[in-house]
Amino acid sequence: MRKILAFLLAFTFVSSFSYSQLSGGGSAGFFTPLGETSGDTQFGLALMGRFAVSDELNVGVNFGYYQNSQSVFGMQFTAFSMPVAVTAEYLFSDNDFRPYGSADLGLYTFGVRGSGNTNSSSYLAVAPGVGGRYALSRNLDLDVSVKYHLILRENNNASFFGTNIGLLYAF
Numbered sequence: 001m002r003k004i005l006a007f008l009l010a011f012t013f014v015s016s017f018s019y020s021q022l023s024g025g026g027s028a029g030f031f032t033p034l035g036e037t038s039g040d041t042q043f044g045l046a047l048m049g050r051f052a053v054s055d056e057l058n059v060g061v062n063f064g065y066y067q068n069s070q071s072v073f074g075m076q077f078t079a080f081s082m083p084v085a086v087t088a089e090y091l092f093s094d095n096d097f098r099p100y101g102s103a104d105l106g107l108y109t110f111g112v113r114g115s116g117n118t119n120s121s122s123y124l125a126v127a128p129g130v131g132g133r134y135a136l137s138r139n140l141d142l143d144v145s146v147k148y149h150l151i152l153r154e155n156n157n158a159s160f161f162g163t164n165i166g167l168l169y170a171f
Contacts, residue, residue, distance in 0.1 A: 021052040027143060031066040031081050042066035042081055046164055047141070050089070052103020058089040060147040062104060077114035081160075083149070084108075085127065096135040103128050108151055123158075125151045133168065141168045 025048050032041040044066030052056045067080040085106025091098045104127035111120025131145030144165050151158040 007104065021170050023050045023052070023141075023168050023170040024048065025143065025166055027145075027164040027169035029064075029066075029162060029164030029166075031064075031149075032161045032163075034127055034159040034161055036156075037160065038143040039079060040068050040070070044081070046083075046166070048166070048168060050168065055094055056091050058087075058091065058100075060087050060089075061085070062087055062106070075115055077112055078126075079112050080110070082111075082122075083125065083127075085125070089131075090134070098133045098135075098141075100131050100133065101129070102131060102145065102147070104147065104149075108149070110151075110161045123151050123153055127162070129162075132148045136167075141170070142166075145170045 027046045027048065028044070029046065030041050030043055033039045044064060046062055046064035048060060048062055050060035052058050061084045062083065063082065064083045067078050069076060069078045071077070083106055085104040087102055087104045089100045089102040091100045093099060104125075106125055106127075107122050108125040109120050109122040109127030111118055127147040127149040129145055131143060133141040133143050135141055142165070146162070147162040149160040149162055151160070
């Protein structure tokens with residue numbers, strides 16, 4: 001009886017885990033300051049990890065690195081942004097094309113590197129967004145997203161517009 005009960009519990013756990021699907025991928029994109037936020041558009045890469053809680057709801061993490069380089073008075077400087085966030089996505093369809101709404105909450109680090117020195121600061125940020133996933137195959141999706149990043153700073157908030165295109169592989 002114990003063996004049967006142990007088998008049923010293991011089967012239930014494995015079958016529920018197999019429904020919950022892990023996926024991971026990467027993307028390339030632009031990070032553009034908006035309004036009174038100073039700076040130039042940065043180009044970079046991001047890594048994504050997702051866990052499908054249900055057919056409609058994904059939760060996960062995003063790690064990004066965006067930068068641009070400039071020469072000021074003959075010296076080379078690199079401005080960079082590193083968003084690290086948890087995310088939730090709600091998928092509106094179960095067809096080959098799946099539009100979604102998303103919300104990120106994370107820690108964004110901004111800095112400047114040049115002349116052997118680096119100066120950076122980190123801030124809490126939120127980023128609502130929309131996107132779409134197109135199934136290229138059973139396990140591979142093309143992911144396109146746009147987000148409004150609101151950086152919560154002490155005296156004045158900053159905002160950025162982010163666009164990314166990448167691939168997401170379901171394990």
